[in-house]
Amino acid sequence: MxxxxxxxxxxxxxxxxxxxxxxxxxxxxxxxxxxxxxxxxxxxxxxxxxxxxxxxxxxxxxxxxxxxxxxxxxxxxxxxxxxxxSLGLEPVAIPPWAPDVEPQPSERAFQPASFIPYFRAIKFNTGALSERMVDERDRDQLLTEQGMAESFLAAFDEWRAEHPPDRR
Structure with missing residues (x-):
């Protein structure tokens, strides 16, 4: 990848x-x-x-x-x-990425601390808005967005379990 x-x-x-x-x-x-x-x-x-x-x-x-x-x-x-x-390929181990530069965080970068509130808001807002929709296509789109937010939150729970915050 x-x-x-x-x-x-x-x-x-x-x-x-x-x-x-x-x-x-x-x-x-x-x-x-x-x-x-x-x-x-x-x-x-x-x-x-x-x-x-x-x-x-x-x-x-x-x-x-x-x-x-x-x-x-x-x-x-x-x-x-x-x-x-479907390609039937074996996984390939790739060595860790180690470019010849120093990391420089961006102010626009999405930080882990923002992840949960951001996607919880999407999940709950899309759920509430889907109840107001009269057009079935709009409702389906909102419910799709809600499902994606739920999926991201579940994946983040797994990620957090693997990468606990540094409590130094």
Whole structure:
């Protein structure tokens, strides 16, 4: 797995260390190398990536692609994992990412302490709003967002159990 961002490598390294991410990052300031060619550039949000998941087979074929509308719209794990498992590949161990830069946290970075209140608010607000919707499509969209927030909260509970806060 490789993540891409318009942030410079030192900001990406700080994010990796904050969230204990085992992934490598590609830095694409300006979106020239990846975001724009993949149709994932979002100039309306300050020049950032739209969330995009692409799974590529060793021969270069795309076996999965989902371009989200915005940061609240993400694919479920199951279709992505099914596409990857269909390739029948063995997992590859990748050494930890150790770029030649010092971590430099960004003020925009989502911090673990903000995670629970943010997604709890989404969960409860979407639930309340879905009760007001008369259009079934709007209600379904809100309930999908609510389910995503619940999924993120459950995953964060697992993450917290694996990465307890440093209480020094």
């Amino acid at each position: 490789v993540l891409a961002s318009t942030d410079p490598p030192e900001v990406q390294l700080a994010m990796n260390r904050t969230w204990h991410l085992p992934f490598r990052w590609i830095s694409d300031p300006g979106g020239v190398r990846l975001a724009k060619p993949l149709d994932a550039w979002n100039p309306d949000r300050g020049g950032i990536f739209k969330p995009l998941v692409v799974a590529v087979a060793p021969d270069g074929r795309e076996v999965f692609r989902e371009l989200s509308r915005d940061f609240t719209d993400r694919p479920d794990d199951e279709p992505v994992l099914a596409a990857l498992e």
